[in-house]
Amino acid sequence: MTSDSQQNTKGLLLALTTAIMWGLLPLALGSVLQLMDSYTITWYRFLFAAVLVGIGLKNKNQIPALFSKDKRWLKPLAIAAVFLSLNYILYLSSLYFVPAETAQMLIQMAPLMMLLGSVIFLKEAFSRGQMVGSVVLVIGLVLFFNQQFSNSSTLDRDDFIMGFVIMLGASVTWAIYAIMQKQMLKRFTANQIMWVIYVFSSLFFLPVSSPAQVSSFDWIAILLLVFCCANTLIAYGSFAKSLEFWPASKVSAVLAITPLLTVFFATIAQQFFPQFISAQELNTLAYIGAMLVVAGSVLTALGNKILSKQNIAKLKVCLTLKK
Structure with missing residues (x-):
């Protein structure tokens, strides 16, 4: 196997690991939420990450x-910590109202929000490919939720609206955190930024959490909680490592399949653990919408290459020759 092939294989496997971890996360969180409140789960996750990253x-x-002479970075660090904390708690709270598959589709709004925020506040370019990808993503979301609009879904409409509003908040808060982190990378490494955020957030949630709830857990529940805690480190660790072997655009394209993985895992899990997990019933339009959400995410990540002037010119030539 050539060096380039090895690089591509490692990059693909690491990106897939991240996608699988994120695909499984809402299912595990949904099960733990039946036994523990969202504040305590979030506190355990932040504490776990703070200890291991700190080591x-x-x-x-x-x-x-942090408290050196140059203290101008304390404010953006605090802001990033607050908004990521809000993102964690809002994402968890949405799972009280919508299934894991719906939550994973809705959170696809977060990268779109970050893209728009980068264009507005950081003055980054908004390419033709990203514009097309954003439109395809929105169309996909509308189709995925067609059952909610037609009253043919088993999901209560009020629950769906509440879950949508909460997840919209989770997407906005994540986008603000991501933009703040982008600016702070000029001063700190990604791990340093995340460690500060983990420490701040674990202290922030401590007064409203009830750690003793874990004493009533059986061994399956404890394993699920440990998985939720370890998920962030495994996923983000694999994500960061994948960028060493693969371009960010390719990694982002692989991560776009995360919502489909959640749908797949939920369907499989229901067969083995029907008492814990109930897969969402989807019609044909919803599956088409899920595919479009993935396609939109890929176009947003790779749009500059896929819809470049050269590729469009080649396509026109091919169509002309066929005529």
């Missing part, structure tokens, strides 16, 4: 000096 930074002597 890694300590071993590398990379604990950030």
